[in-house]
Amino acid sequence: MDIDVEMLYNKYGPMVLRRCRSILNNEEKALDAMQDVFVQVLKKKNKLKATYPSSLLYTIATNICLNKIRHEKRHSTVNSEDLIDNLMFIDDFQLKMEAREFLEMIFSSEKESTRDIAFLHFVDGLTLQETADRIGLSISGVRKRLRLLMARAGSMKEKYHE
Amino acid sequence: MSNNKRRVPDLLLEQYLLNELPEEESRRIEELLKQEKNGMKRLEKLKESNKEILEKHPASVMNRSIRSKVEEAGSVKEGMPGFLYRTFTRYRYLYTAIGFVVILFLVFIPQRIEHFVRDHETIRIKGGAEFYIYLKEGDQKKRLKNNDTVRAGVLIQVAYKAGDARYGIIFSIDGRGIITLHFPGRQQDPCNLTPGRKMALKEAYELDDAPDYEHFFFIYSVKKINKKRIMEKVKEVTKKPYRIKEEIKKLPGELKVIGLKLVKE
Numbered sequence: 107m108d109i110d111v112e113m114l115y116n117k118y119g120p121m122v123l124r125r126c127r128s129i130l131n132n133e134e135k136a137l138d139a140m141q142d143v144f145v146q147v148l149k150k151k152n153k154l155k156a157t158y159p160s161s162l163l164y165t166i167a168t169n170i171c172l173n174k175i176r177h178e179k180r181h182s183t184v185n186s187e188d189l190i191d192n193l194m195f196i197d198d199f200q201l202k203m204e205a206r207e208f209l210e211m212i213f214s215s216e217k218e219s220t221r222d223i224a225f226l227h228f229v230d231g232l233t234l235q236e237t238a239d240r241i242g243l244s245i246s247g248v249r250k251r252l253r254l255l256m257a258r259a260g261s262m263k264e265k266y267h268e
Numbered sequence: 269m270s271n272n273k274r275r276v277p278d279l280l281l282e283q284y285l286l287n288e289l290p291e292e293e294s295r296r297i298e299e300l301l302k303q304e305k306n307g308m309k310r311l312e313k314l315k316e317s318n319k320e321i322l323e324k325h326p327a328s329v330m331n332r333s334i335r336s337k338v339e340e341a342g343s344v345k346e347g348m349p350g351f352l353y354r355t356f357t358r359y360r361y362l363y364t365a366i367g368f369v370v371i372l373f374l375v376f377i378p379q380r381i382e383h384f385v386r387d388h389e390t391i392r393i394k395g396g397a398e399f400y401i402y403l404k405e406g407d408q409k410k411r412l413k414n415n416d417t418v419r420a421g422v423l424i425q426v427a428y429k430a431g432d433a434r435y436g437i438i439f440s441i442d443g444r445g446i447i448t449l450h451f452p453g454r455q456q457d458p459c460n461l462t463p464g465r466k467m468a469l470k471e472a473y474e475l476d477d478a479p480d481y482e483h484f485f486f487i488y489s490v491k492k493i494n495k496k497r498i499m500e501k502v503k504e505v506t507k508k509p510y511r512i513k514e515e516i517k518k519l520p521g522e523l524k525v526i527g528l529k530l531v532k533e
């Protein structure tokens with residue numbers, strides 16, 4: 107059965123766009139990412155049989171935006187305006203770059219769903235139960251993933267600062 | 269966990285408004301919103317934002333953009349690009365008839381095949397540049413063909429043989445429309461090709477998780493090329509890499525293009 111994109115967009119499009127805006131901080135990129143979310147839904151239509159599609163769409167949007175950021179970082183040619191902005195706040199910039207590098211290091215060996223869990227819990231502020239409901243894991247499963255993630259992050263932090 | 273001073277997370281607010289929360293949770297969120305300073309205002313703002321977004325980006329327009337992206341990504345029918353699929357279905361009977369004639373031709377006049385192959389080999393050997401993409405695994409490398417499937421994270425080695433060409437650029441475009449320049453190594457470097465033997469680029473390229481494909485292009489010429497102008501033209505069609513050959517050939521400078529598309533798993 108074909109998906110009615112207009113109906114889906116009318117209902118969920120604004121939520122998805124807001125999510126993309128909040129992560130990418132750029133209207134054009136957010137609009138592009140929002141379309142990518144629906145492209146992904148069209149490609150994997152069988153996966154949209156969730157009781158509450160909003161959870162799935164929100165997660166897809168988060169992943170697409172985070173992947174875009176990661177991709178841009180890998181392929182970035184530094185824009186002179188960005189560079190000037192960054193140089194004006196050099197300490198902050200260095201800290202951000204270090205934090206970004208460290209986070210990439212942590213998540214490079216983690217499952218994508220662990221990144222989703224961490225984002226929902228630590229960034230979006232969902233409780234463990236709420237996170238578990240949206241990811242489709244038990245609360246103990248979420249707790250365990252976060253515990254292991256924190257442990258690995260802790261040991262990486264030590265190595266990183268050695 | 270105490271709910272007293274907790275700000276309702278955006279996702280829960282969205283789901284509350286969408287009426288996509290179980291009844292009990294919906295009541296809980298409603299209570300939290302009442303307790304939260306400006307909680308109900310946030311809800312109203314969300315409703316206004318919905319209206320504003322749908323007015324600014326209407327569903328009919330978004331539907332067209334989204335479907336066009338799906339087709340461009342070539343994902344509508346098992347990886348076949350949308351325009352190819354449409355052309356194929358429209359003329360399928362004609363293609364079948366042509367196929368039948370070609371089979372007859374090949375079966376009854378085999379010596380023609382020999383001539384055909386020989387002629388084409390001669391053209392390639394005489395001076396056309398060549399383009400190679402390898403999958404690199406440790407010390408091993410495997411040559412990849414057009415439409416071979418690869419996964420994110422693998423290392424790709426690009427190589428070329430200049431033939432008669434003296435200048436060239438090599439880049440790839442991924443499923444997100446992002447261009448990566450592989451040769452010359454830096455934007456400011458000259459585009460002079462090394463003549464003679466096959467030349468592998470200095471660095472292998474790790475494929476990232478961009479969806480659908482990574483389309484590599486080798487643009488070359490016997491004449492000096494205007495890299496900036498070529499890249500500007502390429503940027504115009506990043507979402508439609510299948511159009512690059514025809515677009516590039518419109519530019520002056522006797523440019524030739526070899527493309528090789530890798531399909532992402």
